[in-house]
Amino acid sequence: xxxxxxxxxxxxxxxxxxxxxxxxxxxxxxxxxxxxxxxxxxxxxxxxxxxxxxxxxxxxxxxxxxxxxxxxxxxxxxxxxxxxxxxxxxxxxxxxxxxxxxxxxxxxxxxxxxxxxxxxxxxxxxxxxxxxxxxxxxxxxxxxxxxxxxxxxx
Amino acid sequence: xxxxxxxxxxxxxxxxxxxxxxxxxxxxxxxxxxxxxxxxxxxxxxxxxxxxxxxxxxxxxxxxxxxxxxxxxxxxxxxxxxxxxxxxxxxxxxxxxxxxxxxxxxxxxxxxxxxxxxxxxxxx
Numbered sequence: 001x002x003x004x005x006x007x008x009x010x011x012x013x014x015x016x017x018x019x020x021x022x023x024x025x026x027x028x029x030x031x032x033x034x035x036x037x038x039x040x041x042x043x044x045x046x047x048x049x050x051x052x053x054x055x056x057x058x059x060x061x062x063x064x065x066x067x068x069x070x071x072x073x074x075x076x077x078x079x080x081x082x083x084x085x086x087x088x089x090x091x092x093x094x095x096x097x098x099x100x101x102x103x104x105x106x107x108x109x110x111x112x113x114x115x116x117x118x119x120x121x122x123x124x125x126x127x128x129x130x131x132x133x134x135x136x137x138x139x140x141x142x143x144x145x146x147x148x149x150x151x152x153x154x
Numbered sequence: 155x156x157x158x159x160x161x162x163x164x165x166x167x168x169x170x171x172x173x174x175x176x177x178x179x180x181x182x183x184x185x186x187x188x189x190x191x192x193x194x195x196x197x198x199x200x201x202x203x204x205x206x207x208x209x210x211x212x213x214x215x216x217x218x219x220x221x222x223x224x225x226x227x228x229x230x231x232x233x234x235x236x237x238x239x240x241x242x243x244x245x246x247x248x249x250x251x252x253x254x255x256x257x258x259x260x261x262x263x264x265x266x267x268x269x270x271x272x273x274x275x276x277x278x
Contacts, residue, residue: 051190065189070221071229072182074189 001129004136004143006036008129009102013122015078016135021102022078022122028115029084032063033106034075034097037132037141042068045097048075050086050108057083063108075107079118085109160193164272166265170201171210178216180278181226181235188233195272196230197265199240203247206239211253224253231255240265 001008008014013022019038023031039045050064057063062074063083086108090096097105112118123131136143165184169176184194204210211224231237238260239252269275 049186062189062191065186067186070225072185072189072233074191074233 001125003037003129003132004141006040006143007102008035008037008132010125012102012128013119013124014128014132015122016128016131018076018078019135020075020078025109028111030079030081030110030112030115031106032077032108032110034066034101035132036101037136039098039101040141040143041139042066042073044069045094047094048090048097048107050075051083053083053086055083057081057110063110077110078122079110079112079115081110081112083108084111160191161274162193162195162272163187163274163276164268165194165196166275166277167196167198167202167205168200168277170204171214172201174214175216176278177205177214177223178220178226180276181223181230183276183278184230184235185226185233188230188235194230194233194235195238195268196235197238197240197260197268199265203239203242203245206237206252206256207247208251208253224255227253227255238264 001010013024014035015022019035019041021033021035025031045066045068047067048064051057051062057077057080059078059080060076063077064075066073066075087106089104090107097107099105165180167180169180180196184196188194198206205223211227212222214223215221216223227237236257237255238258239256241259241261
């Protein structure tokens with residue numbers, strides 16, 4: 001699906017408040033990455049530093065820090081769980097997030113707690129598109145001017 | 155949901171306008187630490203108290219062509235860091251000349267207390 005010119009694969013779940021996507025893996029873990037909207041907000045990402053594998057992450061707490069041109073920001077976890085893996089390729093090539101945010105630019109893998117109870121909070125498809133569009137509206141996001149906004153953000 | 159207690163980090167900022175290249179780093183480190191959920195206090199002391207003067211914060215640049223110090227101070231504050239300045243006996247500052255980001259002017263005794271209580275103390 002496409003929201004204001006940005007791509008959001010239909011197969012993924014989304015946490016619009018966090019500008020993150022979530023993919024449910026066969027082993028019950030969640031792969032997490034930044035959405036195209038998150039990339040537009042941050043602009044060019046210079047570094048992503050995750051917490052250590054094995055760390056317990058509470059919901060709304062940081063699983064890492066993203067550094068970009070003008071500042072840095074927490075990557076906050078939409079679920080509680082254990083940090084099971086990090087994308088080590090990003091340590092050397094953080095630009096992968098900008099280049100392929102839904103593929104090689106994935107950020108971390110979490111083993112969520114009580115996923116069945118919170119799963120429906122993370123929409124798919126058209127419900128996700130509406131929530132992302134609403135997030136953009138609240139942020140006063142102007143898709144025609146995304147690059148400039150990325151530089152001014154924060 | 156209750157969050158576990160954060161690690162507390164105290165950053166003593168002793169660098170000032172005589173060494174511009176060292177002045178942005180404490181604030182950037184504070185930003186990163188706060189983004190990692192640490193509870194961060196920046197404490198301006200020694201020459202570092204000069205950084206709380208608006209005219210210094212707006213004009214001082216750690217790198218030629220880079221952002222003024224105020225940019226790094228604001229980032230640290232937005233990330234959640236607290237900014238304190240040492241009360242220096244005999245040195246008077248007009249509060250109107252100080253940056254709005256300053257949370258408090260604090261005593262040396264309060265600094266000593268924080269040094270004893272915090273998990274990490276850095277001097278930058």
